[in-house]
Structure formats: structure tokens, C-alpha cells
Amino acid sequence: MVLHDLVPRPGMHVFGIQIPITGSNALRSLEHLVGQPDLAAARSRWLIEEELSPMGREPMLRSHDPNYVDRLLVGPDPGFLAGRSPNSAEREVMRAFELVNADGSYHRFDPVSAERTLTQLRDQSLRLAHGTIRGAEIALEHEDRFCFYFGGGMHHGQFDFGEGFCLVNDLVVAVREMQARGAIDTAWIVDVDAHKGDGTAALTAGDDTIHTLSVHMAKGWPLDQPVTLDDGRDNPSYVPSDIDVPIDSGEESQYLPRLKEAMEEMERRYPLPDFLLVVNGADPYERDQLPSAELLKMSRADLLERDRFLYRWFRERSIPALFVMAGNYGYHSWEIYSQFLERQIRGELD
Numbered sequence: 247m248v249l250h251d252l253v254p255r256p257g258m259h260v261f262g263i264q265i266p267i268t269g270s271n272a273l274r275s276l277e278h279l280v281g282q283p284d285l286a287a288a289r290s291r292w293l294i295e296e297e298l299s300p301m302g303r304e305p306m307l308r309s310h311d312p313n314y315v316d317r318l319l320v321g322p323d324p325g326f327l328a329g330r331s332p333n334s335a336e337r338e339v340m341r342a343f344e345l346v347n348a349d350g351s352y353h354r355f356d357p358v359s360a361e362r363t364l365t366q367l368r369d370q371s372l373r374l375a376h377g378t379i380r381g382a383e384i385a386l387e388h389e390d391r392f393c394f395y396f397g398g399g400m401h402h403g404q405f406d407f408g409e410g411f412c413l414v415n416d417l418v419v420a421v422r423e424m425q426a427r428g429a430i431d432t433a434w435i436v437d438v439d440a441h442k443g444d445g446t447a448a449l450t451a452g453d454d455t456i457h458t459l460s461v462h463m464a465k466g467w468p469l470d471q472p473v474t475l476d477d478g479r480d481n482p483s484y485v486p487s488d489i490d491v492p493i494d495s496g497e498e499s500q501y502l503p504r505l506k507e508a509m510e511e512m513e514r515r516y517p518l519p520d521f522l523l524v525v526n527g528a529d530p531y532e533r534d535q536l537p538s539a540e541l542l543k544m545s546r547a548d549l550l551e552r553d554r555f556l557y558r559w560f561r562e563r564s565i566p567a568l569f570v571m572a573g574n575y576g577y578h579s580w581e582i583y584s585q586f587l588e589r590q591i592r593g594e595l596d
């Protein structure tokens with residue numbers, strides 16, 4: 247099943263932010279799929295469209311600091327675009343989206359050009375995070391035992407702060423929510439976004455019910471940060487996943503063999519999980535347009551092979567799985583999701 251949130255998702259420019267998160271890759275993928283006559287005719291068999299609401303306090307508290315959750319959930323408030331100083335949620339958004347330089351000037355942010363407030367961006371982020379819980383429900387309840395959600399994947403969200411455009415870690419939140427409901431005991435989070443799943447690794451360190459694998463750029467963000475935070479704590483971005491697979495620039499041909507080896511190693515180390523969550527970023531794609539994802543240049547064919555491998559892996563083991571969109575920047579990444587989903591819906595990957 248494919249889950250699509252009907253609430254419009256404006257790109258970052260609407261909030262005055264110059265980051266190539268366009269919001270259009272989900273829509274373009276969906277348009278491509280329903281543009282195929284056979285898929286359009288069977289639309290109700292594979293597509294669930296809902297208007298999602300922002301994630302609430304309760305699930306967030308399963309993985310985040312209560313004080314941070316309080317700061318994030320302040321409002322409703324017109325915020326500083328109404329001439330006030332930023333509220334606590336807006337300050338957290340500014341940190342997570344890196345909108346302020348050390349000297350207090352704005353970084354890739356022009357509030358004068360903004361049509362919407364950062365409080366509204368908070369709401370949009372929490373809605374996209376909530377969809378991961380909804381997607382997990384669908385994957386676990388629907389006879390298909392598979393859901394692809396056109397949102398989610400905020401793997402940089404940390405215990406008491408957001409970074410890398412991620413306010414909350416929807417992945418760990420969704421798994422813990424499903425555990426709290428008694429739907430699952432264990433899960434694996436397999437992260438093939440171009441960037442290390444650092445928040446996921448830090449939030450699940452020492453939790454034997456959730457195991458993590460991350461395949462990512464060996465260098466660059468988030469692995470180029472200071473090893474201590476401004477407040478003197480160890481930077482949690484360096485907490486290892488259960489298995490990390492760093493891929494250096496130029497090693498793209500190693501990506502698939504090393505992913506396959508890592509999944510074999512996961513199976514040797516741990517019992518199979520009750521649930522698989524795949525952080526299915528398209529930003530390793532050579533046509534992705536985020537500068538900080540440029541160190542990996544995978545082809546369309548490589549990424550189809552990646553997605554096909556992961557799909558078959560959980561199918562062969564009869565494990566319910568949710569794939570979330572994660573990183574996708576600019577105007578071409580929709581091709582990666584479309585090529586996978588059109589084959590999945592037609593049953594060509596089974």
C-alpha cells in the first residue's frame with residue numbers, strides 16, 4: 247500500500263528558507279503512478295489518501311526529552327513574523343534547519359520573503375512525522391504487510407534537539423509507539439539515505455529491541471561536526487549504529503555488495519525482527535540536488551537494485567515493512583520512488 251497525505255506540502259521557499267526541499271517529489275511520484283492506465287484503474291487497491299494531523303505529545307515522549315517536547319509544542323502563536331521575538335518552537339526550527347550563523351545573522355533564511363511562519367513549518371514537520379506512525383499501522387494491519395509512505399525519515403532528530411532538517415525522530419517514535427501498543431516487540435531500522443542515521447543510532451543505543459543499520463557517505467555531514475556540542479556534551483552524531491557501512495566517494499560500485507553483506511551480518515547477529523522500517527532516501531541519486539549529498543552519485547539502475555533487494559529481503563522472510571521517503575532534494579528524486587513503486591504495485595518485484 248502507498249500512503250499519501252492530502253494536506254499540501256509547500257517547499258521550503260514558502261517559509262523563506264533556501265534549501266532545495268521542494269515538497270514536489272511526493273506529488274510527482276504519485277502523478278507518475280496514477281498516470282499509468284493500469285495503475286490508475288486499480289488505484290483503490292494500492293493507494294490510501296488521508297489528511298494527517300501533526301504528531302501529538304504522547305508518542306513524542308517515547309523518544310524525546312519532555313522539556314524539548316514542551317518547547318516544540320508551544321503555541322499557536324503568530325511567531326516573530328508578526329513582529330515578535332521567535333517563540334521556543336521557532337528557535338528549535340531555526341536550530342534544526344541551521345538558519346542562524348554564530349554571529350546571529352541569518353543563514354539561507356530570508357524572513358521578509360516568507361509567506362508562512364516557522365511555527366507552520368513546525369506543524370508541517372510534525373505532520374510528516376505522524377505519517378510514519380500511520381504507515382507503520384498500515385504495514386502491520388493490512389494484508390499486504392507493506393506500506394510506502396510519501397513522507398517521514400527524520401533520522402537526524404536527537405533526544406533533546408533537532409538537526410539536519412529533522413525536528414523529531416519519527417522512526418524511533420513510530421517503532422516505540424507500535425511496541426507500546428503491543429503490535430510488535432522488535433524492529434530493525436535499515437537506513438539507506440545518503441546521510442548517516444545518527445539520531446536513530448543515538449536514540450536506540452542500548453535498546454536490544456531495536457537494531458540499526460546505516461549505509462551512508464563516509465565523509466560530510468553529519469560526520470564532519472565537532473565531537474562535542476556547544477554545551478560540552480559528546481556529540482550524539484558519532485554514536486555508532488549496530489552496523490555502519492560508510493561508502494567513500496568513488497566507491498559507488500561497492501554500495502550494493504556491502505549493503506547485502508551488512509544485511510547478512512544483521513541476520514547472523516540478531517533474531518529476525520517483527521517489523522522492518524526502511525529509511526529509503528533518494529539522496530544518494532546522482533541527480534539529487536542537495537550539495538551535502540553530492541559525495542554519493544548512484545545511478546537510477548543502482549538505486550532500483552537497492553530497493554528491489556530490500557523489498558525481496560523482507561518479502562522472503564514474511565516480515566511486515568514500512569518504507570519512508572527520507573532525503574530527497576530538488577526536482578529529479580521522484581524518479582527513484584516511481585521506478586520502485588510502479589514495479590512493486592504491479593507485483594513485478596515479488
Ligand SMILES: [Zn+2]
Pocket residue numbers: 439440441527529539572573574
Ligand atoms: Zn539524507
